[in-house]
Amino acid sequence: MTETFTENAMQQDGADGAEGQEQPGGSVEAGGALYRRVAADLREAITTGAYGEAGRLPAEGALAERYGVSRGTVRQALAVLRADGLVTSRRGTRRVVLGNARVQSFSELLSFTHWARSMGEEPGGRLESLLRRPADAAEREQLRLDPGAEVYVTLRLRTLSDTPVMVERTIYPPHVGVLVAQLPADVVSHTEHLREHGILFTDADHTIDVVTANGDDARLLGCRRGAPLLRERRRTTDPTGRPVEWSQDRYLPGMVAFSVHNSLATSALSRHARADD
Amino acid sequence: MTETFTENAMQQDGADGAEGQEQPGGSVEAGGALYRRVAADLREAITTGAYGEAGRLPAEGALAERYGVSRGTVRQALAVLRADGLVTSRRGTRRVVLGNARVQSFSELLSFTHWARSMGEEPGGRLESLLRRPADAAEREQLRLDPGAEVYVTLRLRTLSDTPVMVERTIYPPHVGVLVAQLPADVVSHTEHLREHGILFTDADHTIDVVTANGDDARLLGCRRGAPLLRERRRTTDPTGRPVEWSQDRYLPGMVAFSVHNSLATSALSRHARADD
DNA sequence: AAGTGGTCTAGACCACTTA
DNA sequence: AAGTGGTCTAGACCACTTC
Incomplete structure (x- = not known):
């Protein structure tokens, strides 16, 4: 597994019709888009520990070849995982596993x-x-x-x-x-x-x-x-x-907490003074 | 203004040397990357109201021509603004101004x-x-x-x-x-x-x-x-x-509040039960 | 020097919205 | 039917890390 897709052929994707309305990014992780399927597969591999606790991912080129897609598509998939805080990304070295993401749609x-x-x-x-x-x-x-x-x-x-x-x-x-x-x-x-x-x-x-x-x-x-x-x-x-x-x-206190991931590349969180009412 | 870059020629970008360490995404909004400069310029235009309260942005192709860059670069810039909650994006229609972003590095x-x-x-x-x-x-x-x-x-x-x-x-x-x-x-x-x-x-x-x-x-x-x-x-x-x-x-209560933007495309926020200690 | 991710280009096709 | 953003490809060069 994780060498190729578990159930999809990937090369031919003409027949995509019988899918309902399928909200993009909705409940089903494996969206119709190629990069979403790659992202889902990589997420699965990472969260099951296939690359270790703080392990390094294969190079983008290697992943492209493995999945039979272009490097651009691999990068699109990895951008999803980076935004979720699953992997790092810096020039010069391979991506490193950061943690087990809190998947919440x-x-x-x-x-x-x-x-x-x-x-x-x-x-x-x-x-x-x-x-x-x-x-x-x-x-x-x-x-x-x-x-x-x-x-x-x-x-x-x-x-x-x-x-x-x-x-x-x-x-x-x-x-x-x-x-x-x-x-x-x-x-x-x-x-x-x-x-x-x-x-x-x-x-x-x-x-x-x-x-x-x-x-x-x-x-x-x-x-x-x-x-x-x-x-x-x-x-x-x-x-x-x-x-x-x-x-x-x-x-009520103690019932819930909110979590956010954040990085130099993507920062959707901010702190404000004087909470206005 | 906003038709072209305020101070940059954009076409030639060979000399980029005398810039200090320049943390990417750091304090200076206009990073060295082309798409960051485009994003900064568009952000400026949007927050000053150049496109109106809920106005529509020009098409990606038009922006590409205006800035003299490829469509891919424009899309990279727009992805930044979308993650910040500044604009929407859906297939079929132009992007719409969502709000004035809380810029916080x-x-x-x-x-x-x-x-x-x-x-x-x-x-x-x-x-x-x-x-x-x-x-x-x-x-x-x-x-x-x-x-x-x-x-x-x-x-x-x-x-x-x-x-x-x-x-x-x-x-x-x-x-x-x-x-x-x-x-x-x-x-x-x-x-x-x-x-x-x-x-x-x-x-x-x-x-x-x-x-x-x-x-x-x-x-x-x-x-x-x-x-x-x-x-x-x-x-x-x-x-x-x-x-x-x-x-x-x-x-202390009332001194600060935390804000997050969130969308179908990018969701870095989650809610957890039973705040563990 | 070799490997890797970051950036940019040019072009193609498709899905969707609007008129 | 026309326009628009979403996806994908192929190739190029560069900046940076590591050896």
Whole structure:
């Protein structure tokens, strides 16, 4: 194994038709693109320890020959692994295995339900309130709405195996909100339901800090008012760049942690002063 | 402007010699590489609003012609901006401006001193303790040390304009620790000093969660014992993949927030259950 | 001196969006 | 049907690391 692809011929790739919608980068690791299949194969080899703890990868040229692809395609595959923090890359020497990546797809990150299930936990949720009201200035800016536009506001409690974990407040723009408002109250995953209705999530900006529980938080999570909570705020946009949600999740301490990989080449993380509210 | 480069001829790039060490991706945005200069120019144009709030960028081919480079180079430049969350990218339509990126270099993120100065604040620090002792199992694994190896442990208070902000506990492997131990106690930036001694930081894994202040934290930060703190743990490696520090920063609430951009194409962020200690 | 990754080019075809 | 970004190829030269 890892000498060639486990199940694919790779040379001929004409017949690619019967694949459903196949979100690129979605749940299935082995995307249709050649470089994604190479990346998936290399990831498998690395995480199973085929190159050792801090071992060196074969040269790009050698990998190109092994997989029967051009060097450019190999480099595209390796760029994926580098961004995930799996391997280093520097001029002059072969790539070195950095660590065993935390594989977590974009959709797992946005959907509490999807994330919970990927861990083998049973996700639950209860819609506490849903209302429609005029957007304030901050909401109009975040969701890029015109003055006078309305937003849909939801408050939901999220549980893992019936244990309260997080309170989620989400602001939806009208075109998304109307879909949310139609949902039965017992639908577990809003995100997945929206996707079925053509609302796609492709980009998100996250901000993480600490806040204290207000009355609602305390009541729902079963903590004291004023108790510390880990907060993740997130603005998500669709493929056209249009904002589709502005959400604020508040986790009980000790239930979750957020991880980021970062390098000279790719730095998506930043630290800000004075968390504005 | 933005039609061609502001100060560079771009076609001839033979003489590139008198540039110092020039860390790639370091403080200077316009790196020596062609695609970095294109990226810097496009970033400038986007953040100054040349393409509007949610405007569309020119086609890749048009940009290639404008800058006098190949389409591949333009795509390399655009990949940088996409990773920063500045623009979208989907097949079939032109790229769309997503937002005004939070530009923060890798070195600003790792160095409290560098970060503070980039905000115009006056960073301060006080070394509370420095000791050498045998590494425990967790430390050996994180820093990839052999059994019996020793580590250097520092405890430092960090201030902005003399206001306590953060307590930093760092574990250094021997080859870095000996350098830290030689430093005068009043050196402001360990990170910058280490860089001058040939210790380079190129990759980091960050984990963010909430903890409660212990006795030392409370005394140094002036908060109550048990008060919530925002914690960032970080393992940093050098270009060869060797760990150079394992650090744990604890911030007073409200002083900082961490931000990450994320997309279907590039996802460096993940959420974990049960923050292990 | 040899090997390796970083950068750049030129051209090709395809999948998708929009009109 | 036209335009656009996504993917892939083949080849070239360079900067850097290692021996």
